[in-house]
Amino acid sequence: MFLLMLLGILGSGWAADITVTNSWNGGFQGYFKLNPSQALHGWKVHLVFDKPVDNIEIWRAEVESHTPTEWVVHNMNFDADINPGADFQVDFVARAGGDSPAHGTYFIEGDGDSGSGSGSGTGGGSATQPPSSGGGSPITGGPAATGGSTMKYNYGDALGLSILFFDAQRSGRLPSNNPIPWRGDSAVNDGDSGHDLSGGWYDAGDHVKFNLPMSFSSWVLNYGFLKFTDAYTSAGQKDMMCDMVKWPLEYFKKCWIPDQQTLYVQVGDGYADHGFWGRPENMNMGRPAYKVNTGCHGADVAGNTVAAMASGYLIFKDICGDAAFADSLLAAAKSLYTFAKNNRGKYTDCVTQARDFYGSSGDADELSAAAIWLHKATGDNAYLQDAKSFYPAGTAWGFNWNDANVGAACLLYEVTKEGKYKNDIDAFIRQYMPGGSVPMTPCGLSFRDKWGPNRHAANAAFIAAVAAADGLSPDEYKKYALSQINYILGDNKLHISYEIGFGNHFPKKPHHRGSSCPTNTNSCDPGSGADNPNVLKGGLVGGPDQGDNYDDRRDDYVKNEVACDYNAGFQGALAGLYHFSVNNELPPAPAAKC
Known part of the structure; x- marks a missing residue:
């Protein structure tokens, strides 16, 4: 298991380490954790890597946008609410060039932006700080459909x-x-x-x-x-x-x-x-x-x-x-x-x-x-x-x-x-x-x-x-x-x-x-x-x-x-x-x- 850190490159007040559990030529498997001290009601997380990542397949979250080195993911409709101490793990598989994994950190959008929280890297791959203003809205899990329906479950x-x-x-x-x-x-x-x-x-x-x-x-x-x-x-x-x-x-x-x-x-x-x-x-x-x-x-x-x-x-x-x-x-x-x-x-x-x-x-x-x-x-x-x-x-x-x-x-x-x-x-x-x-x-x-x-x-x-x-x-x-x-x-x-x-x-x-x-x-x-x-x-x-x-x-x-x-x-x-x-x-x- 590798613990990957990028210190000092994030604009938010804190960053935590992405944990990589497996790697192979052309990709790697990892996870990040949300372990809030306060309840989260909707969240958005930025994953920042030190080299381009071509694709991410992720569970318990959805990709919202990305650049080659920064991927933004948000909650599914069923996991918007995370209680304190939940130790909520989000697994993903990434495809990237080379035979070594990309090093990366992550942060919750909104944390530290208002100056109300400094935070720090946890060193154990667990983000403990909640967003100061909701961290993004819960999503419905799908586009609006004919008849005004969206997916009740994702x-x-x-x-x-x-x-x-x-x-x-x-x-x-x-x-x-x-x-x-x-x-x-x-x-x-x-x-x-x-x-x-x-x-x-x-x-x-x-x-x-x-x-x-x-x-x-x-x-x-x-x-x-x-x-x-x-x-x-x-x-x-x-x-x-x-x-x-x-x-x-x-x-x-x-x-x-x-x-x-x-x-x-x-x-x-x-x-x-x-x-x-x-x-x-x-x-x-x-x-x-x-x-x-x-x-x-x-x-x-x-x-x-x-x-x-x-x-x-x-x-x-x-x-x-x-x-x-x-x-x-x-x-x-x-x-x-x-x-x-x-x-x-x-x-x-x-x-x-x-x-x-x-x-x-x-x-x-x-x-x-x-x-x-x-x-x-x-x-x-x-x-x-x-x-x-x-x-x-x-x-x-x-x-x-x-x-x-x-x-x-x-x-x-x-x-x-x-x-x-x-x-x-x-x-x-x-x-x-x-x-x-x-x-x-x-x-x-x-x-x-x-x-x-x-x-x-x-x-x-x-x-x-x-x-x-x-x-x-x-x-x-x-x-x-x-x-x-x-x-x-x-x-x-x-x-x-x-x-x-x-x-x-x-x-x-x-x-x-x-x-x-x-x-x-x-x-x-x-x-x-x-x-x-x-x-x-x-x-x-x-x-x-x-x-x-x-x-x-x-x-x-x-x-x-x-x-x-x-x-x-x-x-x-x-x-x-x-x-x-x-x-x-x-x-x-x-x-x-x-």
Whole structure:
């Protein structure tokens, strides 16, 4: 850790040191702290560096303006008020030339300007002086929108936190720009008979790599990135998203071996894994690899993997600027699709080890999604005809790792504009809305199932946002999406955010091994009543019961576990709402019911 000081160059009466926690060639990671002796009601901070900084991606603050060496950031709408002694930390990642970090200090605008306070550098990276006149006004979190609405919650900030959750789920050898300080290399020897299977994401609060939900999460995230690219750009998250979505795609390429007609679909024994409570860095149990091939069919997981790689091709061709990687994804997706078509069947019919965790109900929905993504990637109408043929018509129960129907319907409608897909999309969304067949909690959450109700509601909100962007009942569907995401972020009985790290009140004891264990010891007590020592920023916990009740307990894996597929649609919905705000198309938010 470096403590960086620039003394005497600031115009205000005091300056504090920026703390840098990690650096690499071309960038560094750091934070500053606000620890006021008086309450802050809105704040604006200047970061001053000794060399040009090209870009800053920041959490819990928003960039207002910058020169090459001075960046001005201000509070989000939810963190304008900071109480004395709060020790409020703002993390950021900066890109700068050279192999050493920029040295820097920071000060709160207004402090010392009136001559009423002298202040000094704290030496510990904590600014203790409040602004003399408010330090800037609280922001609304977004531009004024049609209908006079602004964002009630800052969806861009929530979006950035969600990206960090997926970074915290990384398996394998971590890159030098790893933004999660409490995570290190893990499971670097994952493989089978010398074939490298390292990488990918851990599934949830455990350390198994289940490829069916992982590949679903991947293509859903890709869909939101492609659909609402401007949201990521406006939120300053495009580069972070490019890094994040590449991680599972590189792993999927390792899993598919075309010349052996073999696709690896799981790494780790779910039963043995669930018997271990500790950090992934400390795992020492065997991690077997499971595969499908011409003798053990698995078109469901193969189809989702094709969808992930074909959508990834579009991302790295059109957004992230890596044509070679894009081409490799498309080639793998094409050959894997042929394998899937020729080897129909559910992977859990032969990979029985996965059945108790992610048992599949069929493969047609995944094959339809795979085919329509390949059509979007190539323009080949043969894939479009396949997508139509595989599509299971009707109203989907949900949108999740085992049911891609309505996602395929959205993609098919975008291409064809055919009424049958529109009808299935409308029927799906309306069953989740008030008056539909899906129950609602008293405070307004669509309660599809006790396992991950936040996930089901957020995924429905994502489909509603996609449909609204495609012109289907836009005002009505946007308001429904707003109602669900706002509930998750605070419009609920407890007035907490179910996304960890968003705002000041959020779950502190998620059912997640890595975040629950200290980094400086091999011991870890899952029964401890203390808060998790590592904040799992961005993780979406399962959620409340049907009466809006929720307890923050680590041992409650129904209400308090996190998972990649919990966050995927949630993040897409955040991107959709932020997109509507950026384009002045966000309607007034529905009133909170609690």
